[in-house]
Amino acid sequence: MSSSRPVLFLVAVPEDADGDADAGCVQVDPEAPHLSVMDLGVTRGDGIFETISVCDGRAQALEPHLARLAHSAHLLDLPEPDLELYRRAVLAAIEAHDDVPELSVKTVMTRGVEGTGISTGWVYAAEAADSTRARTEGIRVVTLDRGLKHDVAQTSPWLLQGAKTLSYAVNRAALREAERREADDVIFTSSDGYVLEGPTSNVILRRGDTLATPRTDQGILAGTTQASVFDFAASIGMRTEYAVIPVAELASADALWLVSSVRQAAPINTLDGVERAVDAELSARLTAYLLGRRE
Amino acid sequence: MSSSRPVLFLVAVPEDADGDADAGCVQVDPEAPHLSVMDLGVTRGDGIFETISVCDGRAQALEPHLARLAHSAHLLDLPEPDLELYRRAVLAAIEAHDDVPELSVKTVMTRGVEGTGISTGWVYAAEAADSTRARTEGIRVVTLDRGLKHDVAQTSPWLLQGAKTLSYAVNRAALREAERREADDVIFTSSDGYVLEGPTSNVILRRGDTLATPRTDQGILAGTTQASVFDFAASIGMRTEYAVIPVAELASADALWLVSSVRQAAPINTLDGVERAVDAELSARLTAYLLGRRE
Numbered sequence: 001m002s003s004s005r006p007v008l009f010l011v012a013v014p015e016d017a018d019g020d021a022d023a024g025c026v027q028v029d030p031e032a033p034h035l036s037v038m039d040l041g042v043t044r045g046d047g048i049f050e051t052i053s054v055c056d057g058r059a060q061a062l063e064p065h066l067a068r069l070a071h072s073a074h075l076l077d078l079p080e081p082d083l084e085l086y087r088r089a090v091l092a093a094i095e096a097h098d099d100v101p102e103l104s105v106k107t108v109m110t111r112g113v114e115g116t117g118i119s120t121g122w123v124y125a126a127e128a129a130d131s132t133r134a135r136t137e138g139i140r141v142v143t144l145d146r147g148l149k150h151d152v153a154q155t156s157p158w159l160l161q162g163a164k165t166l167s168y169a170v171n172r173a174a175l176r177e178a179e180r181r182e183a184d185d186v187i188f189t190s191s192d193g194y195v196l197e198g199p200t201s202n203v204i205l206r207r208g209d210t211l212a213t214p215r216t217d218q219g220i221l222a223g224t225t226q227a228s229v230f231d232f233a234a235s236i237g238m239r240t241e242y243a244v245i246p247v248a249e250l251a252s253a254d255a256l257w258l259v260s261s262v263r264q265a266a267p268i269n270t271l272d273g274v275e276r277a278v279d280a281e282l283s284a285r286l287t288a289y290l291l292g293r294r295e
Numbered sequence: 296m297s298s299s300r301p302v303l304f305l306v307a308v309p310e311d312a313d314g315d316a317d318a319g320c321v322q323v324d325p326e327a328p329h330l331s332v333m334d335l336g337v338t339r340g341d342g343i344f345e346t347i348s349v350c351d352g353r354a355q356a357l358e359p360h361l362a363r364l365a366h367s368a369h370l371l372d373l374p375e376p377d378l379e380l381y382r383r384a385v386l387a388a389i390e391a392h393d394d395v396p397e398l399s400v401k402t403v404m405t406r407g408v409e410g411t412g413i414s415t416g417w418v419y420a421a422e423a424a425d426s427t428r429a430r431t432e433g434i435r436v437v438t439l440d441r442g443l444k445h446d447v448a449q450t451s452p453w454l455l456q457g458a459k460t461l462s463y464a465v466n467r468a469a470l471r472e473a474e475r476r477e478a479d480d481v482i483f484t485s486s487d488g489y490v491l492e493g494p495t496s497n498v499i500l501r502r503g504d505t506l507a508t509p510r511t512d513q514g515i516l517a518g519t520t521q522a523s524v525f526d527f528a529a530s531i532g533m534r535t536e537y538a539v540i541p542v543a544e545l546a547s548a549d550a551l552w553l554v555s556s557v558r559q560a561a562p563i564n565t566l567d568g569v570e571r572a573v574d575a576e577l578s579a580r581l582t583a584y585l586l587g588r589r590e
Contacts, residue, residue, distance in 0.1 A: 036327075037403070044463040148486075158439055166462075169461065174453045
């Protein structure tokens with residue numbers, strides 16, 4: 001990886017603000033401890049996050065990420081995050097970090113220390129791992145049942161499907177299961193047989209000149225990178241659609257990708273042990289477009 | 296609540312142990328920050344915990360709690376916890392805390408700071424809230440669908456059902472949903488109609504002279520307090536059974552409880568808005584037995 005030093009800003013709504021514009025956004029030593037063992041972010045995984053990709057110093061899809069942070073807060077009945085403060089912290093962290101080709105900026109807000117009612121927030125910027133190989137050669141993916149029906153976000157909102165929470169132990173366990181199956185990543189499927197999303201990505205299928213992705217009312221995250229991919233597809237005359245996609249359609253698709261903020265568009269070269277051709281040309285164009293985004 | 300001061304011990308496997316028996320178990324200021332923002336316990340809810348009740352200075356069901364911590368570690372592919380170290384930290388925390396009638400000791404182990412491969416651990420002791428009212432008058436409970444089938448722990452182990460993880464955002468959301476429905480707590484049900492568990496408790500039904508609880512192979516936690524309740528029931532000549540329990544059997548049971556470490560046995564006085572009689576006599580005997588446990 002890299003030897004450049006990570007950058008950490010704490011984002012805190014001060015209990016008695018004194019009017020100092022920077023009171024709520026302070027750079028601190030990333031190696032030092034900053035969290036209480038009673039923070040509900042760690043004792044209950046009770047918080048939300050976004051991971052923002054930065055390419056050549058430009059934060060990509062910053063506003064969609066901030067909007068999604070606010071949406072996740074709403075789903076968890078958290079206080080409304082001060083998006084101006086988070087925006088400022090993200091930009092300050094990018095500014096404070098060494099110049100590197102690709103940076104990953106994690107933006108976190110927790111419910112705070114139990115009993116205080118004051119949320120905890122921070123922004124952590126670190127050089128991103130090199131994703132060139134995943135973007136060009138592709139990745140091996142397995143499908144895993146998430147156990148929930150595809151309409152569960154409507155019927156059981158307390159399951160928090162569609163919120164980007166800190167409670168990611170299941171997503172991590174799914175990635176370990178993928179590793180046991182000699183794969184790199186996962187596509188979750190619903191218990192009633194529909195394609196959902198990856199643990200940290202969205203699924204995109206190409207069928208002829210159409211790109212399709214699962215509809216977000218199926219308890220999946222609205223992808224910021226997926227939205228950019230659709231923007232690009234529309235700009236080159238492809239059709240795009242949000243759909244309810246039976247699992248069998250993965251095998252019959254012309255090409256498949258997992259798209260996410262830091263790795264961007266990773267073509268799938270193996271699905272459940274079966275090798276597939278990657279669409280090298282479209283993958284290269286997607287990568288060029290995604291890395292070149294200026295907002 | 297109380298003004299007695301919480302006690303915090305950090306449990307750490309030192310990178311270069313020097314033979315000092317207490318090297319891995321250090322008392323620290325509970326008000327100070329001790330965790331990195333890059334600890335996977337907070338960034339991914341990737342860790343496990345136990346909450347141990349202490350009555351009149353005696354840790355209750357300590358060995359079952361430690362055994363369950365090790366079981367959860369196994370389910371999450373975490374390193375095996377050093378149970379002797381955690382046991383020592385729990386006892387030291389109890390010893391260091393002011394004498395109070397009831398103490399709650401939270402024992403946590405995370406996957407540690409990303410990239411280090413070294414787990415983070417701590418033991419936090421604080422005076423427990425007064426549960427007298429819940430134990431005598433009872434609690435209002437609603438059933439909520441957890442969205443998963445009752446056999447999902449067998450079919451999809453990556454969903455971590457049956458592990459006590461830090462990824463509890465859904466459990467917290469379920470409790471907020473209960474509050475919206477003017478209830479105090481929740482019984483999760485499976486998507487195929489069986490009784491599972493509470494967000495932080497086990498369900499017990501009395502049918503005549505039999506106590507029943509859902510079988511643990513349904514992706515639910517093996518309850519330490521539930522086990523004690525069954526020990527007591529057997530000692531007074533009641534029958535006990537682990538069963539697959541259709542949701543409809545809740546309404547027809549003679550009495551219902553949610554049992555957990557700190558609140559102990561809380562009789563259910565209202566289920567989904569319908570008032571129920573509580574079994575005051577058995578509840579009182581259970582409370583006396585549970586609070587009197589000496590191990």
